[in-house]
Amino acid sequence: MELKLTDISPLERYKLLIGLVIPRPIAWISTVNEAGVNNCAPFSFFNVLCEEPPLVVTSFNVRSDGDTKHTLKNIQRTGEYVVNLVDEVNADAMHISSYEFPEAESEFEKAGLTPAPCAVVKHPRIAEAAASFECKVWKRMEVGPGRELVFGEILVVHAREGVIDPASKRISETAYNPIGRLFAARYCTTRQRFDLPGGLSSLAPGKTD
Numbered sequence: 001m002e003l004k005l006t007d008i009s010p011l012e013r014y015k016l017l018i019g020l021v022i023p024r025p026i027a028w029i030s031t032v033n034e035a036g037v038n039n040c041a042p043f044s045f046f047n048v049l050c051e052e053p054p055l056v057v058t059s060f061n062v063r064s065d066g067d068t069k070h071t072l073k074n075i076q077r078t079g080e081y082v083v084n085l086v087d088e089v090n091a092d093a094m095h096i097s098s099y100e101f102p103e104a105e106s107e108f109e110k111a112g113l114t115p116a117p118c119a120v121v122k123h124p125r126i127a128e129a130a131a132s133f134e135c136k137v138w139k140r141m142e143v144g145p146g147r148e149l150v151f152g153e154i155l156v157v158h159a160r161e162g163v164i165d166p167a168s169k170r171i172s173e174t175a176y177n178p179i180g181r182l183f184a185a186r187y188c189t190t191r192q193r194f195d196l197p198g199g200l201s202s203l204a205p206g207k208t209d
């Protein structure tokens with residue numbers, strides 16, 4: 001099969017791309033709005049790009065009513081935000097926080113999350129998150145109708161006790177169990193890990209978590 005992307009609709013492109021490029025990491029972005037309401041929402045058009053400078057990128061589309069996403073509004077207003085990383089214990093809360101709540105309602109309250117202060121940025125981080133990056137906007141790019149890329153420079157990293165070894169800075173494979181986004185409401189764990197060459201054969205075929 002061969003598909004020219006100019007021949008298919010944006011919705012078909014979306015379905016194709018999010019179904020093929022899997023799993024995707026999830027940026028669980030937390031911000032506070034002008035009225036002081038804490039907001040958080042997941043974004044899986046996201047990745048880390050570089051360590052010098054330490055950059056992440058997130059892609060925003062619009063809400064279903066065509067409005068700018070609250071997260072993006074808060075980023076545009078302040079030039080700062082927090083990327084929290086999602087692991088298994090926070091999977092449900094992350095998914096609940098993706099619902100389109102009105103601006104005056106806090107996803108922290110809806111999903112039972114605790115806002116914690118940051119060291120440098122004015123937005124809250126999610127206390128329950130495995131790790132959090134305090135970010136300042138490095139560049140913003142409008143890339144299409146209602147589509148904006150935000151590049152963020154990571155200023156400070158927070159991690160839950162046990163996730164980062166203080167001496168080696170290695171990440172604990174037992175303490176950190178991230179989930180990945182597949183498509184729609186489907187996710188995956190990272191429990192079946194292996195070394196190459198050869199290690200994949202040690203996993204039983206068809207074996208799941």
Ligand SMILES: Cc1cc2nc3c(=O)[nH]c(=O)nc-3n(C[C@H](O)[C@H](O)[C@H](O)COP(=O)(O)O)c2cc1C
Nearest residue numbers: 041042043044045059060061069070071098099100
């Ligand atoms: C796992 C997951 C990943 C998502 N990824 C994106 C994304 O990359 N870009 C985007 O604009 N919306 C994405 N969404 C939708 C937003 O989370 C959703 O629109 C949310 O309500 C935005 O909240 P806000 O208006 O408070 O910012 C995703 C939703 C889920 C569940």
